[in-house]
Amino acid sequence: xxxxxxFWIGRQLAANTVARGPAGVPLARAISLQTGMxxxxxxxxxxTRYFSDPLVRLPCGLSVVVMxxxxxxxxxxxxxxxxxxxxxxxxxxxx
Numbered sequence: 001x002x003x004x005x006x007f008w009i010g011r012q013l014a015a016n017t018v019a020r021g022p023a024g025v026p027l028a029r030a031i032s033l034q035t036g037m038x039x040x041x042x043x044x045x046x047x048t049r050y051f052s053d054p055l056v057r058l059p060c061g062l063s064v065v066v067m068x069x070x071x072x073x074x075x076x077x078x079x080x081x082x083x084x085x086x087x088x089x090x091x092x093x094x095x
């Protein structure tokens with residue numbers, strides 16, 4: 001749930017600020033992936049740095065695995081729809 005929310009917030013913030021219009025869709029997707037994927041890695045880094053007990057790192061490590069699978073799933077989903085989005089961009093620019 002946490003990662004889905006992070007991906008969604010990143011996409012919405014990007015779409016409403018820097019990535020407006022159909023040409024901004026790839027940028028919004030890239031920002032969404034960065035937003036959703038950095039939080040777990042930061043938690044793992046901090047847990048490794050400041051706690052000596054390996055069990056403290058376990059939730060962060062599991063979160064990194066979930067985050068990676070979710071990010072890969074989004075890339076696959078968006079990759080399937082990329083051809084449709086590319087055609088829409090070209091049609092918008094031609095008009």
